[in-house]
Amino acid sequence: MSQKKLYKEKDIKPGEFNEPMMAYVTSAPNHPFFNLLGGIKQSKFSGDQDILQLTRDGLPKHILLSLAKKISLTIQELSNIMHISERTLQRYDDNAIIKTEYAEKAIELARLYTRGEEVFGSMDKFKNWMKTPSHVFKGETPVSLLDTSFGFNMVFKELGRIEHGIFA
Numbered sequence: 001m002s003q004k005k006l007y008k009e010k011d012i013k014p015g016e017f018n019e020p021m022m023a024y025v026t027s028a029p030n031h032p033f034f035n036l037l038g039g040i041k042q043s044k045f046s047g048d049q050d051i052l053q054l055t056r057d058g059l060p061k062h063i064l065l066s067l068a069k070k071i072s073l074t075i076q077e078l079s080n081i082m083h084i085s086e087r088t089l090q091r092y093d094d095n096a097i098i099k100t101e102y103a104e105k106a107i108e109l110a111r112l113y114t115r116g117e118e119v120f121g122s123m124d125k126f127k128n129w130m131k132t133p134s135h136v137f138k139g140e141t142p143v144s145l146l147d148t149s150f151g152f153n154m155v156f157k158e159l160g161r162i163e164h165g166i167f168a
Contacts, residue, residue, distance in 0.1 A: 032118075033110035038066045055104045058097040061089070064106050071113045072127045073143070081105055081146045108152055115156065119163045134158075 037059070068078040079086045082102050092098065098106075116126035130143045136158055137145060145151030 033107070033114040036067055036070050036110040036113055037063055037106070038070070051107065055107055056100055057103070058100055059103040059106055060095050061092040061098055062094040064089075064098060064102065065094075067106055067110060071109065071123075072131075077143065081109065081143075083147065108149075109146070112146075112152060112155060115159055119159045130155075 064078065064082075065075075067073075068075065073081070075086055075089065079089050082089070082105050084102065113123070113126065116130070117123045120126040120129060131141050133139050133141050137154070142155045142158070145154055
């Protein structure tokens with residue numbers, strides 16, 4: 001079968017692609033994890049580039065504390081994840097902008113907990129799972145792994161396995 005005939009049968013001209021457009025559209029402006037980042041106006045974000053800029057600009061301390069409260073993390077647990085001393089975190093003004101690396105961790109936390117809620121069907125079940133030692137993580141709690149990006153990846157991967165019914 002010639003290549004011309006193949007294109008003709010599918011109504012595709014040589015040099016054109018027949019792929020779904022959705023693969024090239026950026027994320028919707030209302031990312032589900034914004035619910036955990038209370039105090040941020042979702043309407044000003046139109047896609048992933050805006051989330052990237054939000055991360056680079058940093059987040060106010062009160063948003064970090066609000067997130068911690070919503071996902072049931074203590075100040076100590078939050079400071080361990082953020083790699084900032086508890087005392088230093090407490091010294092910041094509520095409206096002070098916290099550095100990029102902390103904003104990035106906060107957004108990752110919000111994404112993780114939103115994903116966990118989707119997989120477990122409820123935030124309470126996911127929060128309980130996050131604080132329960134797991135054989136998969138060699139007896140550590142999933143929340144204790146969140147002090148590194150690799151730990152975040154491990155927890156995200158485990159959520160994928162749970163979602164697909166693959167248990168260790």
